[in-house]
Amino acid sequence: MIQHDYHNHQDCFHLLDSLSDYVDGELRLELCNEIERHIADCEDCRIVVDTYKKTVYLYHETTAEPEIPSDVRLRLFRRLNLEDFLENSVGEAQE
Amino acid sequence: MNQQDRTEAEFSLEALQNGDQAEFARVVEAYSGYIYRLALKMLHNPQDAEDVLQDTFIKAFHALPKFQGQSKVSTWLYRIATNEALMFLRKKRPDPVSVESPQQNNNDETARPLQIVDWCCLPEDELVSDEARKQLDRSITQLPESLKLAFVLRDIEGLSTRETAEVLEISETAVKTRLHRARMNLRESLTAYYQGQVPESV
Numbered sequence: 001m002i003q004h005d006y007h008n009h010q011d012c013f014h015l016l017d018s019l020s021d022y023v024d025g026e027l028r029l030e031l032c033n034e035i036e037r038h039i040a041d042c043e044d045c046r047i048v049v050d051t052y053k054k055t056v057y058l059y060h061e062t063t064a065e066p067e068i069p070s071d072v073r074l075r076l077f078r079r080l081n082l083e084d085f086l087e088n089s090v091g092e093a094q095e
Numbered sequence: 096m097n098q099q100d101r102t103e104a105e106f107s108l109e110a111l112q113n114g115d116q117a118e119f120a121r122v123v124e125a126y127s128g129y130i131y132r133l134a135l136k137m138l139h140n141p142q143d144a145e146d147v148l149q150d151t152f153i154k155a156f157h158a159l160p161k162f163q164g165q166s167k168v169s170t171w172l173y174r175i176a177t178n179e180a181l182m183f184l185r186k187k188r189p190d191p192v193s194v195e196s197p198q199q200n201n202n203d204e205t206a207r208p209l210q211i212v213d214w215c216c217l218p219e220d221e222l223v224s225d226e227a228r229k230q231l232d233r234s235i236t237q238l239p240e241s242l243k244l245a246f247v248l249r250d251i252e253g254l255s256t257r258e259t260a261e262v263l264e265i266s267e268t269a270v271k272t273r274l275h276r277a278r279m280n281l282r283e284s285l286t287a288y289y290q291g292q293v294p295e296s297v
Binding site: 013017019020021023044047048050051052053054055056058059060062063065066067072073075076077079080081082084085087 | 251275278
């Protein structure tokens with residue numbers, strides 16, 4: 001009957017401040033449990049937690065291995081006077 | 096995390112300090128892709144990113160005799176690149192950009208969720224469509240610089256909180272605060288984008 005007393009915005013905000021550590025698996029267990037108890041009852045917070053998690057997931061998921069275009073790499077080595085060390089791998093693109 | 100496989104190659108500190116070109120070329124080979132990606136995320140323009148990339152390695156080469164190996168080579172390069180990118184932005188735009196004081200985003204409002212729409216369960220192919228990927232990039236461009244740096248270093252480059260703190264020369268607590276604000280900010284931005292795709296009945 002009184003469970004809604006818990007759902008005032010200050011509590012939500014306080015919990016959401018720990019979200020980053022929660023998503024990174026760095027939050028203390030008691031606080032994780034507190035968040036999980038809270039979102040079981042608070043639909044708005046549940047949505048925020050899920051979309052926050054998904055946001056982080058999407059950036060991780062869509063980050064590819066770093067790539068440097070071969071012409072950019074070539075110019076970099078030239079600027080550094082390191083042409084002699086340009087290995088044959090992707091450095092073959094000529095201007 | 097999928098991007099944590101940035102391995103720290105072994106380099107000879109002595110050779111680097113002595114300005115050994117072959118050893119430095121190995122460093123350039125190993126990290127130029129990462130530095131270029133960081134510069135692109137910060138500057139959103141391939142030509143500017145290339146300038147920062149070149150300036151970073153030129154600065155690094157000149158600073159080699161003083162490099163003591165107290166931080167990893169990658170962390171050291173990220174720090175130089177970050178400073179170069181910020182200097183570049185400062186030159187391009189007269190208003191101050193500071194890593195130390197993110198005053199443009201210092202109020203609590205930035206970490207408060209505003210939009211509550213459940214777009215989590217959209218199909219994966221909609222979440223990562225070509226158009227959605229462009230939106231992911233656009234959303235990063237809208238972040239204030241100090242938040243953007245914390246986010247790019249942690250969530251794109253995969254640095255640890257400690258490494259990010261070292262690169263930005265701020266406390267780990269400050270890194271965490273900025274990362275959280277950045278992620279909240281991006282969540283808002285993605286919510287605005289994806290909400291149109293959520294069926295009414297959901």
